[in-house]
Amino acid sequence: MAILTINAGSSSVKFTLFLGDDDAPRASGIVERIGLEGTRLQYRRADGKTIVSPVVVADADRAVEVILSALVHPEHGGIGGVREIEAVGHRVVHGGERLTRPVVVDAEVRAYLESIVPLAPLHNPHHLRGIAACERHIPHAVQVAVFDTAFHATLPRHAFLYGIPPAFYAEDGVRRYGFHGISHKYVAAEAARFLGRAPAGLRLVTCHLGNGCSLTAVRDGRSVDTSMGFTPLEGVLMGTRSGDIDPAAVLYLMERRGFSTAAMNDLLNRQSGLLGLAGVGSNDVRDVLSAARNGNAQAELAVEMFCYRIRKTIGAYAAVLGGLDAVVFTAGIGENSPEIRRRITAGLEFLGLFLDAERNEAAASGPRAIHAAKSPVALLVIPTNEELEIVRETRRALAARTGA
Numbered sequence: 062m063a064i065l066t067i068n069a070g071s072s073s074v075k076f077t078l079f080l081g082d083d084d085a086p087r088a089s090g091i092v093e094r095i096g097l098e099g100t101r102l103q104y105r106r107a108d109g110k111t112i113v114s115p116v117v118v119a120d121a122d123r124a125v126e127v128i129l130s131a132l133v134h135p136e137h138g139g140i141g142g143v144r145e146i147e148a149v150g151h152r153v154v155h156g157g158e159r160l161t162r163p164v165v166v167d168a169e170v171r172a173y174l175e176s177i178v179p180l181a182p183l184h185n186p187h188h189l190r191g192i193a194a195c196e197r198h199i200p201h202a203v204q205v206a207v208f209d210t211a212f213h214a215t216l217p218r219h220a221f222l223y224g225i226p227p228a229f230y231a232e233d234g235v236r237r238y239g240f241h242g243i244s245h246k247y248v249a250a251e252a253a254r255f256l257g258r259a260p261a262g263l264r265l266v267t268c269h270l271g272n273g274c275s276l277t278a279v280r281d282g283r284s285v286d287t288s289m290g291f292t293p294l295e296g297v298l299m300g301t302r303s304g305d306i307d308p309a310a311v312l313y314l315m316e317r318r319g320f321s322t323a324a325m326n327d328l329l330n331r332q333s334g335l336l337g338l339a340g341v342g343s344n345d346v347r348d349v350l351s352a353a354r355n356g357n358a359q360a361e362l363a364v365e366m367f368c369y370r371i372r373k374t375i376g377a378y379a380a381v382l383g384g385l386d387a388v389v390f391t392a393g394i395g396e397n398s399p400e401i402r403r404r405i406t407a408g409l410e411f412l413g414l415f416l417d418a419e420r421n422e423a424a425a426s427g428p429r430a431i432h433a434a435k436s437p438v439a440l441l442v443i444p445t446n447e448e449l450e451i452v453r454e455t456r457r458a459l460a461a462r463t464g465a
């Protein structure tokens with residue numbers, strides 16, 4: 062039995078193939094630069110060897126075809142034939158209010174996903190195309206949708222509502238949905254396992270710090286608050302997103318500068334954050350840190366703002382949870398930048414967070430503890446694995462379907 066995971070985006074389709082109950086992928090890769098010059102397939106075999114080949118792909122449908130032919134390739138492929146794929150687990154950013162757990166995609170689910178496209182116009186249309194392509198090319202397989210918003214469905218009302226009249230929630234769906242849920246759920250479960258504790262009773266703050274950044278307060282294995290909101294723009298500072306900003310400042314700028322909605326959206330989502338603040342032409346924290354080390358004061362300020370907002374949110378979530386058992390770092394920055402982890406945690410000793418400098422700096426890649434022996438609160442680095450979480454959810458959805 063093989064399960065394929067698919068993450069279809071605006072210009073790429075990522076895939077991972079899993080066999081049986083094996084948590085190690087049999088093959089993985091990406092078709093990238095779809096619709097641009099230099100479209101290519103990167104295909105990674107189980108032995109780690111990566112093959113890169115130029116491909117002619119204009120859309121998700123053709124991308125899926127290309128992926129399937131790579132997967133059945135007699136030399137590099139992971140399966141003998143497409144028929145071996147029993148299910149496809151699709152990463153879908155937005156499940157709206159209704160889809161709060163992984164679901165088998167049927168006409169009703171598809172129609173609901175179509176109806177909530179306005180909530181996630183940059184993501185859901187691409188996911189729907191990915192689903193349609195798999196339905197066409199792997200018609201016998203069960204298509205399962207796994208949602209980034211689902212983990213946050215447990216937010217209490219007082220945490221997910223905004224302070225505007227309730228009609229805008231009831232009629233327009235304006236509320237905090239939260240994102241990165243697949244990652245937050247995975248690292249929260251792995252953190253409990255690492256600590257040798259049951260999720261029940263555990264109070265965690267999970268920090269997903271990649272290009273997009275969000276923090277989640279997790280109690281008893283459930284999300285109780287999260288920093289991203291109606292869209293992924295809210296919360297802490299990110300690579301190119303502003304994070305929190307007074308909405309009145311947005312209105313003021315639109316009026317004063319005559320910005321259109323699209324221009325303002327571009328400014329807040331793509332020209333802000335580390336990119337816009339540091340002004341070093343990069344949203345990569347490594348470039349901003351290196352400019353700061355070379356004396357660039359604006360880059361230093363951007364790093365300080367980045368860490369400050371995360372520190373502030375950890376403090377807020379300590380209040381939400383009534384104390385902390387562990388803070389977990391994950392994703393590109395969280396897993397790989399000791400300097401950012403050090404700067405975030407500096408000053409949080411009053412909450413019982415004591416970093417161990419040596420453990421923090423040590424070159425390592427797996428799940429690890431980076432707190433001092435005397436630290437009452439654990440500080441963990443847990444590499445995220447969204448594909449593994451998607452395949453686990455897909456297996457669960459299949460089992461539920463067959464009543465196994």
Ligand code: ADP
Pocket residue numbers: 270271272273300344345346347392393394397398
């Ligand atoms: P995405 O949110 O796109 O999935 P990732 O989780 O891969 O992103 O994170 C990408 C970011 O991680 C990069 O922009 C960079 O800032 C940071 N990053 C990646 N590798 C390192 C590293 N070795 N040291 C510091 N930061 C890193």
